[in-house]
Amino acid sequence: MTKLKLSGIPDDRPVKITIELPASVHHDLVTYAEVLGRDTGQTIADPTKLIAPMLQRFMATDRAFSRARREAKSG
Numbered sequence: 001m002t003k004l005k006l007s008g009i010p011d012d013r014p015v016k017i018t019i020e021l022p023a024s025v026h027h028d029l030v031t032y033a034e035v036l037g038r039d040t041g042q043t044i045a046d047p048t049k050l051i052a053p054m055l056q057r058f059m060a061t062d063r064a065f066s067r068a069r070r071e072a073k074s075g
Contacts, residue, residue, distance in 0.1 A: 002035055002038075002039050004032070004035065004036055004039060005054075005057050005061075006053050006054065006057060007040065009042065009044065009050065010053070012052070014052070019051075026047075029050060029051070030047045033050055
């Protein structure tokens with residue numbers, strides 16, 4: 001099994017935003033969705049649903065961001 005940073009995609013109420021991705025990033029997003037689908041058994045019909053969990057995971061594991069957020073809350 002591939003060790004991806006994401007697991008299942010949580011069902012959450014979305015906030016709509018519009019972004020433009022380079023074609024290469026979109027291609028990688030589609031490929032990531034395919035690999036994640038194979039690993040979890042989930043069908044990911046819309047790879048753009050991966051963007052929010054990816055951003056969330058990225059921010060959660062960014063130590064500098066976590067430190068800055070703690071400092072902002074305490075200061």
